[in-house]
Amino acid sequence: MHPAEPLMDMGRLAAWLSEAAGAPVVIFTHARLSGGAIQQNIALSVTCGGVAETWVLRTDNAATLAVSLGRGAEFALLQAAHAAGVMVAEPLFGCEDRSVIGAPFFVMRRVSGSAAGHAAAKRAAAMGGDAALAAEHGRQIARIHRIRPPRADLGFLGEPPADATAAFIARMRGRLDEAGTPRPALEYGLRMMERQAPAPLPAVLCHNDFRTGNTMQDAGRITAVLDWEFAAWGDPHEDLGWFTARCWRFGQNHLEAGGIGPMEAFLGGYAAEAGWQPDPGRVRFWQLGATIRWAVIAADQAARHLSGQEPSLELALTGHMVPELEWDVLNQAEALHAGKA
Amino acid sequence: MLEKPDPKNLLETARALLLERLLPALPESARLEARMVASAMAIAARGIGAANSAPEPELAAAIRAGALDDDPGLLPRLRERARERLAVSNPRAL
Numbered sequence: 520m521h522p523a524e525p526l527m528d529m530g531r532l533a534a535w536l537s538e539a540a541g542a543p544v545v546i547f548t549h550a551r552l553s554g555g556a557i558q559q560n561i562a563l564s565v566t567c568g569g570v571a572e573t574w575v576l577r578t579d580n581a582a583t584l585a586v587s588l589g590r591g592a593e594f595a596l597l598q599a600a601h602a603a604g605v606m607v608a609e610p611l612f613g614c615e616d617r618s619v620i621g622a623p624f625f626v627m628r629r630v631s632g633s634a635a636g637h638a639a640a641k642r643a644a645a646m647g648g649d650a651a652l653a654a655e656h657g658r659q660i661a662r663i664h665r666i667r668p669p670r671a672d673l674g675f676l677g678e679p680p681a682d683a684t685a686a687f688i689a690r691m692r693g694r695l696d697e698a699g700t701p702r703p704a705l706e707y708g709l710r711m712m713e714r715q716a717p718a719p720l721p722a723v724l725c726h727n728d729f730r731t732g733n734t735m736q737d738a739g740r741i742t743a744v745l746d747w748e749f750a751a752w753g754d755p756h757e758d759l760g761w762f763t764a765r766c767w768r769f770g771q772n773h774l775e776a777g778g779i780g781p782m783e784a785f786l787g788g789y790a791a792e793a794g795w796q797p798d799p800g801r802v803r804f805w806q807l808g809a810t811i812r813w814a815v816i817a818a819d820q821a822a823r824h825l826s827g828q829e830p831s832l833e834l835a836l837t838g839h840m841v842p843e844l845e846w847d848v849l850n851q852a853e854a855l856h857a858g859k860a
Numbered sequence: 861m862l863e864k865p866d867p868k869n870l871l872e873t874a875r876a877l878l879l880e881r882l883l884p885a886l887p888e889s890a891r892l893e894a895r896m897v898a899s900a901m902a903i904a905a906r907g908i909g910a911a912n913s914a915p916e917p918e919l920a921a922a923i924r925a926g927a928l929d930d931d932p933g934l935l936p937r938l939r940e941r942a943r944e945r946l947a948v949s950n951p952r953a954l
Contacts, residue, residue, distance in 0.1 A: 692924065701920035704938050710923050832896050839903055842945035843953040849938055 539612040542568030578624035594625035632742040636732025640769035640778035653780025657788025666724035679722035679752035704845035711852040725753035730767040731777035760805025807851040814844035871905040
């Protein structure tokens with residue numbers, strides 16, 4: 520843990536929290552948790568109306584990704600997910616007023632567990648795959664997909680796309696054009712998606728980063744679904760493809776569901792909760808989409824390093840993951856083509 | 861003529877020292893970063909003298925436009941390029 524940022528006025532924060540909670544809030548300790556380039560998390564030990572509680576305050580750093588949602592939107596998403604029965608840290612109070620701590624923030628209840636992807640996959644692999652945990656992931660994502668437009672509280676998501684595949688392809692091509700590096704292999708994958716596009720389904724709320732490493736786990740059980748800043752209306756199979764794509768199996772390729780369990784258990788859990796059966800062919804279609812999207816993101820991360828704005832060996836090495844992803848894209852696109860021929 | 865050992869040999873020798881001697885002596889908190897340094901050195905060493913084809917903007921545009929949908933030579937060509945790139949970035953994935 521790092522010491523908390525000294526610039527935050529804890530007295531001011533306690534006063535605001537007291538007003539929001541409708542009960543006196545006293546902050547005893549505050550400590551910075553894991554933080555990234557995008558946001559920071561601060562653990563708060565408090566009493567609220569005399570009752571001891573542990574909260575987490577989440578706020579933006581100055582440099583934020585243009586493609587991700589802000590904290591106010593994330594708070595609204597957490598509220599919607601919590602109401603839909605998704606395992607999330609209970610959202611408590613959101614604040615858009617920059618004068619309190621210098622940036623918008625929200626406060627949620629602290630959840631126990633760890634979100635280390637490699638450790639989760641290793642643990643599951645050691646027991647020959649954790650079918651129960653895979654099924655639980657299926658149930659959680661099915662609950663998220665119960666959130667459907669129109670939703671006034673999620674207005675910042677904009678209009679749902681009439682055709683999620685066409686919207687995805689256009690978005691990826693736009694990002695490739697913006698990055699400026701020609702990538703024939705990714706173009707090939709996108710063109711194959713365009714040629715094999717399935718009929719559109721009614722849009723649902725897609726988390727868009729639902730993968731091993733983004734679910735907090737404690738003793739092999741999900742305690743919270745994290746990282747909601749890429750959520751958008753889309754095809755439910757987008758999330759299923761992202762979770763099961765080879766690139767998010769953390770080295771446990773034989774465990775198709777996120778490197779933690781079998782595909783059947785994951786989709787079975789989904790179907791039991793959703794009341795409908797996902798289409799495995801459509802999941803494979805979106806695994807290709809997931810691989811293309813991760814390649815585009817990885818290339819953008821390297822570009823952040825190369826621009827000189829954020830020199831980082833981690834970002835630089837992420838760029839060298841792109842060829843492997845391209846190789847995977849070619850294999851998947853070929854299989855998709857063969858399957859339909 | 862440049863003096864030997866050449867850059868590739870130097871990188872490989874330095875990387876072996878990093879992994880065999882320095883890494884075990886580092887605190888746990890610094891090991892991930894040390895492994896990242898070792899990865900970067902391995903990629904750099906493989907990149908020395910490697911084939912490096914020119915970017916292909918026309919090919920990318922033609923694929924996007926659908927002009928090569930029925931070209932049987934396209935996929936083998938893309939694989940060849942991908943193999944070339946993987947040979948430097950991550951040959952284990954081949």
